[in-house]
Amino acid sequence: xxxxxxxxxxxxxCGPMFSGKSEELIxxxxxxxxxxxxxxxxxxxxxxxxxxxxxxxHSEQALKAVVVKSSDELMxxxxxxxxxxxxxxxxxxxxxIVAACEKMANLGKRVIVAGLDLDYRGVxxxxxxxxxxxxxxxxxxxxxxxxxxxxxxxxxxxxASDERIVVGAKDSYEARCRHHFEPDFxxxxxxxxxx
Ligand code: ADP
Ligand code: MG
Numbered sequence: 698x699x700x701x702x703x704x705x706x707x708x709x710x711c712g713p714m715f716s717g718k719s720e721e722l723i724x725x726x727x728x729x730x731x732x733x734x735x736x737x738x739x740x741x742x743x744x745x746x747x748x749x750x751x752x753x754x755h756s757e758q759a760l761k762a763v764v765v766k767s768s769d770e771l772m773x774x775x776x777x778x779x780x781x782x783x784x785x786x787x788x789x790x791x792x793x794i795v796a797a798c799e800k801m802a803n804l805g806k807r808v809i810v811a812g813l814d815l816d817y818r819g820v821x822x823x824x825x826x827x828x829x830x831x832x833x834x835x836x837x838x839x840x841x842x843x844x845x846x847x848x849x850x851x852x853x854x855x856x857a858s859d860e861r862i863v864v865g866a867k868d869s870y871e872a873r874c875r876h877h878f879e880p881d882f883x884x885x886x887x888x889x890x891x892x
Pocket of ligand 2: 718719720753754755785786
């Protein structure tokens with residue numbers, strides 16, 4: 698089938714921590730590179746967990762990335778000739794990232810974004826719900842519950858904090874199923890430590 702106009706689209710990969718979002722993003726981007734498409738990968742400067750110039754999965758796969766502070770900076774760095782744009786940890790971006798993704802898709806680019814759908818309390822994590830609505834393709838990934846091995850849809854923060862963004866990995870978060878998820882655990886722990 699051939700189309701009259703080359704059409705772009707948005708693909709969203711979402712789910713809790715450890716669900717394989719970065720792995721899946723890296724897999725799709727690698728395949729695009731194998732197909733000799735021009736690919737550009739971005740990550741937020743807030744995510745300094747691993748190597749600063751790469752997106753990295755918990756299974757230690759990595760891909761070189763451009764580090765940006767905001768959606769405006771990202772748009773300024775996107776090469777006109779690029780066909781595929783990847784963004785990891787999209788929940789770390791400002792709300793302008795939704796319009797940025799739409800603009801790139803409207804220009805004919807394939808935009809693949811990965812990020813957390815829920816925060817540490819199980820509340821939808823903007824701008825991911827908005828991206829879910831405008832994306833053509835949405836993949837919900839699940840992790841494995843650290844308590845019972847069931848499919849896990851929630852990220853349990855195991856350290857004390859009531860900040861929405863606390864960058865961390867195995868030291869601060871566990872994947873949990875609905876049954877074992879304790880939404881108030883981290884906030885209550887912070888309150889008890891304050892007393
Ligand atoms: P995400 O980007 O969604 O946080 P990653 O792609 O970085 O996830 O990592 C996924 C990998 O994490 C899995 O392939 C597996 O090797 C590892 N892993 C560690 N803990 C878990 C868990 N509780 N459930 C599933 N995978 C886990
Ligand atoms: Mg990830």
